[in-house]
Amino acid sequence: MHSRSYIQDHKLSYQQSLANQLVTAVIILNEKLSIVYVNPAAEALLNKSLYRLFNTESEMIFANTSINRSRLIQLLATGQEFTDCDIVVELNESHRFTAEVTASSVEFERTPHVLLEFKQIDQQKQISLEVFQHQQWLAARDLIKGLAHEIKNPLGGLRGAAQLLSKEVTSEQQEYTSMIIEQADRLTNLVDRLLGPNQLPQMQAQNVHGILEKVCQLVGYSNGQKIHLLRDYDPSLPAVECDQEKLQQAVLNIVNNAIQAIDEKHNITLRTRIASNRTIHGKRIKLAIEISIIDNGPGIPTKIQDTLFYPMVSGRSNGTGLGLSISQTLINQHQGKLSCHSRPGHTEFTILLPLKQQPLNRAPLSQESTL
Known part of the structure; x- marks a missing residue:
């Protein structure tokens, strides 16, 4: 017959082992709402170890979300669990994710704690x-x-x-x-x-950097704001099957929209990368070329972001709302995808073009010029 203490220690050992094996990210907060435990899945999700997260206040993670301090205090007091969907956790500019979070009350060493379970839903939602x-x-x-x-x-x-x-x-x-x-x-x-354009694209193998440089040249002739244009190119990109004129027009429309939305204090970045295992209109694509047009301006109003690519939708009082709609049509003709993510200080339009040829392994190049 084993003693009660032995069974309790045995139980805790299994519980800790089980938590470490869970795919679900688990975070435990103490009564002061500071982190006292994260399992390996949570370390991977937050991109930080327990050593770095220990004693961190929960507000550092849930800033600007619906899971605020008052709700967690109420949870400790009442024990009433809750679940919130579409919680956007933004730890820094380069690390953000959307999750479904369940908060419940648990007891450790006769002290109430908060158990947070994270389920990342970015891919399903997207x-x-x-x-x-x-x-x-x-x-x-x-x-x-x-x-x-x-x-x-x-x-x-x-x-x-x-x-x-x-x-x-x-x-x-x-x-x-x-x-x-x-x-x-x-x-x-x-x-x-x-x-919009009704002619089918004339597909030929093209260097996307040549197309982007032509866009920069055209914009330079017509723009008087002297906005800085940054290039962040990946020279390993192979040629992609596309219609040069149509792809050039699609990118030009997006760049012109960005120029009209910002001033000389801001800049635009043209970035190219290889993207792997992406979904384009429900179809899994192994490799694609990713072209990003990024500006650090005021951002696109939230109320029009879901309908941004519809005709006659514009964030400017004098805009026609046709430029982005035409760009969407042109990219769809390439069996590609045009998407946008925007918040104040960062607006990013992303073009994905399916790719067949394998890229070389070389480091990206960065340049800067003035329009």
């Missing part, structure tokens, strides 16, 4: 969001196509009638028919722009 946005974009595109054809037909008749009428009226009255023709042409042009 895939669901991308599928939803792509479906919404396709629905909006089909709707616009239908409306465009319904608008263009009467516009053509209106323009033709105005041309015939101009031959029957005096020269003074032709001012009115000319106005009708001019406005009909303007609306037809707008409808054509809403429809």
Whole structure:
């Protein structure tokens, strides 16, 4: 017969071993809401060891989230557990993740503690969001196509009638028919722009850095703000099958949008990398070229981020909302993906282009120039 203390020690040994083997990230806070234990999964998730995290206040992790100090104090007092979804933990600029967090009350050495269980949901959330946005974009595109054809037909008749009428009226009255023709042409042009590019891409093996340098050259001719343009290129990138003009137009639209949203105090970075094991519209892609257009401006308003690539959606009062929609269409024609992540001080548009050729192993290059 084993003693009670032996069984208790045996039980604690198994519990600690089990916690260390869990895939779920586990954090334990003491009554002062400081970290006293993290399992290996939590160390990997937070990118810090227990040695560095020990005695760290919980607010250092949950800053700007719904899991604040008052809720945790209430949990200690009442023992009522809670679960929050879509908790964005941002430890620094380069390390952020979204998680589902369950908080419950546990007792160690007759003292109440908080047990936090993290389930990272970035990938599932991102895939669901991308599928939803792509479906919404396709629905909006089909709707616009239908409306465009319904608008263009009467516009053509209106323009033709105005041309015939101009031959029957005096020269003074032709001012009115000319106005009708001019406005009909303007609306037809707008409808054509809403429809976006309708020609299939002419795919050829291209160096994306040559395309990006052409974009920099074009922007330099038209921009007077002297905004710093930084290059962060990976020279190991192989050629990718793309339509040079269409890809150039897609990137140019994004860069021009960034320039209009920032001033000379900010800068734009063009970055290229190899991306592995990415999902593009529900399909797993082993290798892709990743082109990022990054600025450190004020960011995109939260209320339009989910509909940013829809036609006529713009964050500027004088914007047409067509540039990003056209870029989305052009990238989709390449079987690629265009996405955006934005917060104040950091806006990043990412283009993924599927890749077949294996890259070489060389270090990235960084440059700086002024537009």
